[in-house]
Amino acid sequence: MAEHKIMIGIETHVQLNTKSKMFCSDRSEPGDAEPNSNTCPVCLGFPGSKPRINRKAVEYGILIGIALNCRINSNVFFSRKAYFYPDLSKNFQITQYEIPIAEEGYVQMGDDRIGITRVHVEEDPARLIYQNGDITSAESVLIDYNRAGVPLAEIVTEPDFKSPKQVRNFLERLSSVLEYLGVYDPAREMSLRVDANISMDGGERVEIKNITGFESVEKALNYEIVRQSGMRRMAATVQRETRHFNAELKTTSALRKKEYEEDYGYIFDPDLPMVTLSEAHVSSIKAKMPELPEQRAERLSKEYGMDISRACVIVYNGKPMADFFETSVKLYNNPDGISNWIVNYLMKSLNWRGERISNSKVRPNTFVELVEMVDKNEITERYAKELVKSYVDTGTSPRKLAEGEKVVLTEKDIVKIVSDIIVNNKKASDELKAGKKEAMQFLIGEALKQTKRQANPNEIREILTKLIGKST
Amino acid sequence: MITGVKEYIEEVRSGNLNVDDFAHEVVERSKTIQKKYSPFITLVEHPTSGNGRIKGLPISVKDSICTKGIMTTAGSKILDGYVPPFDATSVSNAKRDGGMVIGKTAMDEFGFGTFSTNCAYSIPRNPHDTSRSCGGSSGGAACLTAAADFPHIAIAQSTGGSITAPAAFTGTVGITPTYGRVSRYGLIDYSNSMDKIGTIGKTVYDAALLLSSLSGYDRLDSTSAEIASEDFTAFGSIKGLRVGIPKEYFSEGVDKRVAKEVRSGIERLESLGASCEEVSLPMTDYGIASYYITAISEASTNLARYCGLRYGMQKEITGDFESYFSSIRSTGFGQEAKRRIILGTYARMAGFRDAYYIKALRIRTKIINEFAAMFKKFDVLVAPSMPIIAPTFSEIEKLSPIKAYSMDILTVPPNMAGIPHVSVPIGKVDSMPVGMQIMAAHFKESDAIRVAAAVEGAR
Incomplete structure (x- = not known):
């Protein structure tokens, strides 16, 4: 044109x-x-x-x-x-x-x-x-x-x-x-x-x-x-x-x-x-003027050390979303985690269902459970992303949802699985020790399979490096 | 049968009179009057009333004022059969005090006329001479007041002289109060910025009595004044009252015989102790033009709603919306209504609006200011009500619209300014009544009324 x-x-x-x-x-x-x-x-x-x-x-x-x-x-x-x-x-x-x-x-x-x-x-x-x-x-x-x-x-x-x-x-x-x-x-x-x-x-x-x-x-x-x-x-x-x-x-x-x-x-x-x-x-009337979105985005950015563009996404989604964010932060003090989960996952799920936060089943007190579980490595991010969808669908506490599925691996569980893999794949472990990068990929792949993708590759890489290092 | 309002109220109060029997008699007499002079559009077969200070007093209501359960047409076929679901505030105020609504009185269609000849229903005839007009647009109200051989007061309405003209022509007393004094809620609009509900009675006392009932603040009308009603029948002396005589109101267009009667009335005022002085109101000449432009501009929007959809005249719906409402409006409105709609639409169209509508508003402000300045020096202004006596129907037929409009020259200025004014009979010319109008400052009805009472008493 x-x-x-x-x-x-x-x-x-x-x-x-x-x-x-x-x-x-x-x-x-x-x-x-x-x-x-x-x-x-x-x-x-x-x-x-x-x-x-x-x-x-x-x-x-x-x-x-x-x-x-x-x-x-x-x-x-x-x-x-x-x-x-x-x-x-x-x-x-x-x-x-x-x-x-x-x-x-x-x-x-x-x-x-x-x-x-x-x-x-x-x-x-x-x-x-x-x-x-x-x-x-x-x-x-x-x-x-x-x-x-x-x-x-x-x-x-x-x-x-x-x-x-x-x-x-x-x-x-x-x-x-x-x-x-x-x-x-x-x-x-x-x-x-x-x-x-x-x-x-x-x-x-x-x-x-x-x-x-x-x-x-x-x-x-x-x-x-x-x-x-x-x-x-x-x-x-x-x-x-x-x-x-x-x-x-x-x-x-x-x-x-x-x-x-x-x-x-x-x-x-x-x-x-x-x-x-x-x-x-x-x-x-001016005196009664509430905080406007522009001002709120600036405040959120300052108060919670948030990128201004992320603050804008939250604020311009509507007042209920910004209120939801602030209430959530009060309940669980991890503004970065909470805003990340809102902007990258929660909004998508809501959009997909054609819902607004105000008429959804999502509540701050249950939503922060999800972020907290991720932070404490009680669940993996990968699993959490799946969990968001069923949480938005049902409104059921994420903690309960996670229990129901019985797929929650703790960090300890994952370390156990990885160390078993090292033992059971002697050849690859040795190659890794010798510095072969392909071996790392193979072992990570195995671990992902066995953890049913509840652990993420970076996490596994860390554990592998640590365990292999120890054993030498 | 008692014919005076004052005596009637006393009889009812003392229990000497049965209101229901009386009501029956009033209906019969009204039917006789209707045959002779046709003041009614609708007669109530079984009038009822509650308790109050005017218990059982027959009240007629101009047909432009809504009455719950009684057909209300504003004198137009386009509202034929329309029965309002609510009472106008003025009507409910009259009912609250015990007033008994006996019928709806004839008028020029939507108030568009000075002689009650632009009527879709009956044309009222003057009880003093049936070949003559009652004046308009509240012609039916004045006609019934003059003809009634029973106690009765009319609720009337004026935009540019519709109370004063018929009161003068029929020898009755018409009070047009300050704009905002009586709620307009339930009044079918002609020109909302000038429409005022008032009263017509056989005597000053009668008209003042009903005005006290109708007046008062009403939250349903945003232009209603937050001023409490008062007892307008408490007339005082006019000794020392300062009276202005505007010379423009005695100019060439005014019948010399009419002017002479009014001048003799002014002499009576002087003999009663008022001080009279000739004054000038130079804006008078601009009244008619600016009045008609303002009135028809507003009227043409008010009348837009009549399109055969929700009330009044209906037809089988065929074609599109435009052809349907055009057909309803072509047959529903009379010639004068159509004339005013077309002229009024023109006066407010882009390109003409500043030259007509806006200019007329400016002139109106000047007229208001001119009166305001005058009332700093005078309590009342006194003049003839109408420039002529009631014309015959054949004379009216020969009048061009412009000539007919010019008959409002003396009534238009006080109506545009929204000041209270009273028309009171002052004498006769050719056996026909002549009226004197008394104008006062905003919300000084009592001043105009006591002058009228003094004139009446000195007759």
């Missing part, structure tokens, strides 16, 4: 995990409540109903703004964004237009700085359920208003991204920041949705709407790059349009042409007063 100048900007919609909805007192997270049961005249847009601002959601907006290095506005407004769409109960969305909660922030990603244009809060539309197809092909659509009115934070970036991969990294960073702020529940379905705008070589901007999943965002953008450069090769012009990402086919398809900027006819929402965010209020 020839060098293209790529500009990508994204809008991220995050469902805030407040107790109630943005403008009424219905529960915000109805779980598996029957469709349309978690509704009231306000979120259904009944005539005469009036919205009320959820102060917690505004506070969450401020927290996000601060975390993304934004300026917090002192007087903010809510506006009506008017367009007809079946998921909007009032055919307008209450959002923020002129003066949002926060503006002009940034996220530093290595050498690149991604500008944050604005952070505002708004209401989520209802959920549309497409019958026998997707948005482009469904025969009919059902509407579930349980989602109507759930608070959303919209985070808009400048078109500063240079690659789809960078967008994905940013989203991973962002979602962990939000999780650390305690404003967002990543386990909730569809809780983070992305609209991505991409233009190449100064051409028209194409918007891909409503993508869920970071991997999908990257794939959708990669597909667009391939599609758009293909068009350029064929001397076709990329048109300004909105596209839909099909997560199964991993392709995008045209939804509608955009001949001009969409006109939403914004007005100030006359049912809602101006919200004043006093300096005192903002600083009281």
